[in-house]
Amino acid sequence: MTGGTFDKEYDELTGRLFFRDTHLPEMLRRGRCRLDVTLETVMMIDSLELDDAGRAQIVKRARESSERAIVVTHGTDTIVKTAGALAAAALARKTIVLTGAMVPYAFGSSDGLFNLGSALSFVQVLPPGVYVAMNGQHFHWNAVRKNTDTGTFEAI
Amino acid sequence: MTGGTFDKEYDELTGRLFFRDTHLPEMLRRGRCRLDVTLETVMMIDSLELDDAGRAQIVKRARESSERAIVVTHGTDTIVKTAGALAAAALARKTIVLTGAMVPYAFGSSDGLFNLGSALSFVQVLPPGVYVAMNGQHFHWNAVRKNTDTGTFEAI
Amino acid sequence: MTGGTFDKEYDELTGRLFFRDTHLPEMLRRGRCRLDVTLETVMMIDSLELDDAGRAQIVKRARESSERAIVVTHGTDTIVKTAGALAAAALARKTIVLTGAMVPYAFGSSDGLFNLGSALSFVQVLPPGVYVAMNGQHFHWNAVRKNTDTGTFEAI
Amino acid sequence: MTGGTFDKEYDELTGRLFFRDTHLPEMLRRGRCRLDVTLETVMMIDSLELDDAGRAQIVKRARESSERAIVVTHGTDTIVKTAGALAAAALARKTIVLTGAMVPYAFGSSDGLFNLGSALSFVQVLPPGVYVAMNGQHFHWNAVRKNTDTGTFEAI
Numbered sequence: 001m002t003g004g005t006f007d008k009e010y011d012e013l014t015g016r017l018f019f020r021d022t023h024l025p026e027m028l029r030r031g032r033c034r035l036d037v038t039l040e041t042v043m044m045i046d047s048l049e050l051d052d053a054g055r056a057q058i059v060k061r062a063r064e065s066s067e068r069a070i071v072v073t074h075g076t077d078t079i080v081k082t083a084g085a086l087a088a089a090a091l092a093r094k095t096i097v098l099t100g101a102m103v104p105y106a107f108g109s110s111d112g113l114f115n116l117g118s119a120l121s122f123v124q125v126l127p128p129g130v131y132v133a134m135n136g137q138h139f140h141w142n143a144v145r146k147n148t149d150t151g152t153f154e155a156i
Numbered sequence: 157m158t159g160g161t162f163d164k165e166y167d168e169l170t171g172r173l174f175f176r177d178t179h180l181p182e183m184l185r186r187g188r189c190r191l192d193v194t195l196e197t198v199m200m201i202d203s204l205e206l207d208d209a210g211r212a213q214i215v216k217r218a219r220e221s222s223e224r225a226i227v228v229t230h231g232t233d234t235i236v237k238t239a240g241a242l243a244a245a246a247l248a249r250k251t252i253v254l255t256g257a258m259v260p261y262a263f264g265s266s267d268g269l270f271n272l273g274s275a276l277s278f279v280q281v282l283p284p285g286v287y288v289a290m291n292g293q294h295f296h297w298n299a300v301r302k303n304t305d306t307g308t309f310e311a312i
Numbered sequence: 313m314t315g316g317t318f319d320k321e322y323d324e325l326t327g328r329l330f331f332r333d334t335h336l337p338e339m340l341r342r343g344r345c346r347l348d349v350t351l352e353t354v355m356m357i358d359s360l361e362l363d364d365a366g367r368a369q370i371v372k373r374a375r376e377s378s379e380r381a382i383v384v385t386h387g388t389d390t391i392v393k394t395a396g397a398l399a400a401a402a403l404a405r406k407t408i409v410l411t412g413a414m415v416p417y418a419f420g421s422s423d424g425l426f427n428l429g430s431a432l433s434f435v436q437v438l439p440p441g442v443y444v445a446m447n448g449q450h451f452h453w454n455a456v457r458k459n460t461d462t463g464t465f466e467a468i
Numbered sequence: 469m470t471g472g473t474f475d476k477e478y479d480e481l482t483g484r485l486f487f488r489d490t491h492l493p494e495m496l497r498r499g500r501c502r503l504d505v506t507l508e509t510v511m512m513i514d515s516l517e518l519d520d521a522g523r524a525q526i527v528k529r530a531r532e533s534s535e536r537a538i539v540v541t542h543g544t545d546t547i548v549k550t551a552g553a554l555a556a557a558a559l560a561r562k563t564i565v566l567t568g569a570m571v572p573y574a575f576g577s578s579d580g581l582f583n584l585g586s587a588l589s590f591v592q593v594l595p596p597g598v599y600v601a602m603n604g605q606h607f608h609w610n611a612v613r614k615n616t617d618t619g620t621f622e623a624i
Contacts, residue, residue, distance in 0.1 A: 005483060012570040013619050015473060015485070015514075031270030032258060033292035034308055046483075102188060102480040108264070108420065108576040114187030117273030120292045125281045136189035136276045151481050152190055161327060166421075168414040169463050171317060171329070171358075202327075258324040264420040264576065307325050343582030344570060345604040346620055414500060420576075426499030429585030432604045437593045448501035448588045464502055 002058060002082075003044040004075030006112050008104040019044040023105040024073065027116055035120060038067070047075025047082070047100075055082055059089045062096060069095050069123045073116075076100040076146055076153075079132055083141035087130040097123040098141075099133045102151050158214060158238075159200040160231030162268050164260040175200040179261040180229065183272055191276060194223070203231025203238070203256075211238055215245045218252060225251050225279045229272075232256040232302055232309075235288055239297035243286040253279040255289045258307050314370060314394075315356040316387030318424050320416040331356040335417045336385065339428055347432060350379070359387025359394070359412075367394055371401045374408060381407050381435040385428075388412040388458055388465075391444055395453035399442040409435040411445045414463050470526060470550075471512040472543030474580050476572040487512040491573045492541065495584055503588060506535070515543025515550070515568075523550055527557045530564060537563050537591045541584075544568040544614055544621075547600055551609035555598040565591040567601045570619050 001007065001022045008017040022041055042061050043054060062070055074082055079098050086096050099119035101112035119133040130141040134153040145156050157163065157178045164173040178197055198217050199210060218226055230238055239254050255275035257268035275289040286297040290309040301312050313319065313334045320329040334353055354373050355366060374382055386394055395410050411431035413424035431445040442453040446465040457468050469475065469490045476485040490509055510529050511522060530538055542550055547566050554564050567587035569580035587601040598609040602621040613624050 005480075008483075010571055010575055012473075013616065015476075017483070017485070027270070028292075030265060030267055031274075031292060032267045032290075032308060033270070034310075035292045103478055106575060106577070107478055108574065109186060111186055111188045113269040114183070114189070114273035117270035117292065118187075118277040121274040121277035121289070121294070122281065124294070125278065133277070134188075136184075136187060136191045136273065138277070138280070148481065152188060154190075161324075164327075166415055166419055168317075169460065171320075173327070173329070259322055262419060262421065263322055264418065304325065339582070340604075342577060342579055343586075343604060344579045344602075344620060345582070346622075347604045421498060423498055423500045425581040426495070426501070426585035429582035429604065430499075430589040433586040433589035433601070433606070434593065436606070437590065445589070446500075448496075448499060448503045448585065450589070450592070464500060466502075 001039065001041045001044070001073045002047070002050070002075070004047050004073060004079075004100045005104055006073050006101045007044060009106050010104075017104070022073075023112070024116075027105060027113055031113060031117055033120065035124075037120075040065075045075075047078040050075070050078055050082070055085045058082060059085050062086055062094070063089060063091055068093060068128075070097070071116075071119045071123050072096060072098045074098050074100050076102065076134070080141070080144055080146060083130050083132050083144075087141045091130075093128050095123050095126050095128050096130045097126070097133050097138070098131070157195065157197045157200070157229045158203070158206070158231070160203050160229060160235075160256045161260055162229045162231075162257040163200060165262050166260075173260070178229075179268070180272075183261060183269055187269060187273055189276065191280075193276075196221075201231075203234040206231070206234055206238070211241045214238060215241050218242055218250070219245060219247055221250075224249065226253070227272075227275045227279050228252060228254045230254050230256050232258065232290070236297070236300055236302065239286050239288050239300075243297045247286075249284050251279050251282050251284050252286045253282070253289050253294070254287070313351065313353045313356070313385045314359070314362070314387070316359050316385060316391075316412045317416055318385050318387075318413040319356060321418050322416075329416070334385075335424070336428075339417060339425055343425060343429055345432065347436075349432075352377075357387075359390040362387070362390055362394070367397045370394060371397050374398055374406070375401055375403055380405060380440075382409070383428075383431045383435050384408060384410045386410050386412050388414065388446070392453070392456055392458065395442050395444050395456075399453045403442075405440050407435050407438050407440050408442045409438070409445050409450070410443070469507065469509045469512070469541045470515070470518070470543070472515050472541060472547075472568045473572055474541045474543075474569045475512060477574050478572075485572070490541075491580070492584075495573060495581055499581060499585055501588065503592075505588075508533075513543075515546040518543070518546055518550070523553045526550060527553050530554055530562070531557060531559055536561065538565070539584075539587045539591050540564065540566045542566050542568050544570065544602070548609070548612055548614065551598050551600050551612075555609045559598075561596050563591050563594050563596050564598045565594070565601050565606070566599070
């Protein structure tokens with residue numbers, strides 16, 4: 001987990017969105033997920049604030065992980081950029097799927113649970129490589145962009 | 157769609173669960189799904205009430221469909237049996253993924269959205285065959301059972 | 313608390329509605345309620361199964377309570393009957409408001425939180441007597457009935 | 469309705485909270501409210517941005533209204549100030565209850581439905597005057613403040 005809209009919460013004292021703990025454990029419980037998953041919070045930030053050092057940290061964790069299948073939850077604004085950084089790291093033999101949400105999980109109308117189910121499924125069956133999973137689809141890291149007008153992802 | 161817990165609603169006049177319309181369109185909207193999906197309600201029943209004739213109807217629809225990838229939403233109690241019927245129909249070249257929910261989508265705590273994201277993802281990448289997708293996992297139709305004590309699916 | 317639709321939950325193993333613990337503490341937290349409330353679970357049943365002995369038990373607890381203001385959460389099917397039993401007990405100097413829900417709180421679409429806010433407000437300002445609070449309204453115990461066709465309460 | 473946290477929504481394109489339409493009609497439906505209510509959107513803003521001219525507009529609407537009982541939904545930050553402006557207008561014979569929410573209704577964890585049920589109940593039974601209803605309580609307009617550390621309202 002790296003944060004992103006997925007994990008934003010509403011601060012009722014300031015009226016702003018902020019990060020506290022990740023919602024992933026609760027989401028996995030709600031999905032009755034029985035995969036053998038290890039959760040790791042690398043950071044908890046808005047992806048617009050993610051700089052090269054932060055991106056390098058995500059890559060480092062992915063490289064050092066002993067897992068062959070990794071899902072990265074990430075803000076959608078720079079998810080494609082982080083996908084590129086992961087691909088550049090040439091983590092052969094690993095399948096990495098990045099996913100995010102357009103609406104915080106804490107909101108009733110969030111797409112987060114759908115995307116999480118999708119990413120966890122793609123990561124089990126796609127060949128090694130780096131992918132973005134959004135909108136029920138999966139894209140190669142270098143063949144996708146976020147359409148900021150529609151808030152959806154599309155092939156390029 | 158064939159019904160199942162996925163689509164059950166609470167009848168506030170009788171206090172019982174019942175079926176009205178499917179929730180799939182709303183679920184796909186919530187998931188911001190951009191797949192090219194054709195929705196078809198074959199029936200809307202509790203899978204415990206699904207008999208051989210009903211099962212044959214599901215098989216018939218799957219056979220007559222021109223789609224190569226089919227997700228069947230289904231009650232979990234007899235989902236494995238219907239998976240078997242679909243497999244017996246030898247629909248070569250089709251990938252069919254059955255999924256369900258343990259809690260109705262209309263309940264806040266439903267696993268439905270997670271399972272739908274999962275099933276729609278598996279169906280795009282798994283080779284032709286009949287599968288059950290539950291709990292973030294996928295199983296071959298003849299290698300799975302529902303554990304009625306835990307309400308989860310497990311490999312056999 | 314006496315149960316009723318308010319507190320029904322979905323049993324994912326049997327597909328039936330059942331009672332476990334009351335949701336009142338969670339509801340009061342969600343409402344950021346700062347009233348000095350003492351919670352007491354008298355029973356946890358469907359009001360259609362409430363017999364005279366059970367009703368007598370509710371009356372007994374209300375009589376023995378040292379509170380001047382009491383909210384009774386109750387199934388809507390026989391809420392008017394229990395209101396009558398409480399009124400017959402002539403608990404002078406107590407304001408008692410019965411309320412319920414048409415949809416379980418555990419469902420996203422429940423009216424429970426609205427009704428609870430309503431009942432807790434009426435009970436603070438209405439003169440001693442026994443009332444039913446539903447649909448944003450309050451009714452004297454002997455001037456109300458449930459319209460089972462519409463699922464709403466109306467003056468008689 | 470004047471806006472406030474009650475009616476804030478999440479803008480999935482910008483990641484910010486904003487106002488679109490009021491949620492009051494949906495909230496009244498969810499509460500199965502059968503009161504004869506006329507809804508009127510006076511403005512749709514964050515109460516921190518409400519200036520004297522805006523406040524005068526709210527007072528004007530309240531004065532011109534033919535209703536004897538008025539609920540004003542309002543941001544909590546300056547709700548007490550608007551209550552004072554309404555009281556200063558000396559709208560004798562009207563009962564006015566202001567209420568708000570700490571969490572937007574669009575979030576699953578909102579206190580809005582509880583507060584709305586509470587305000588609509590208080591307004592029916594309190595004598596003419598101007599009140600703030602929050603946290604299950606009601607306060608005279610000149611005897612309440614928002615505790616910005618706790619996000620709750622307290623008597624002064």
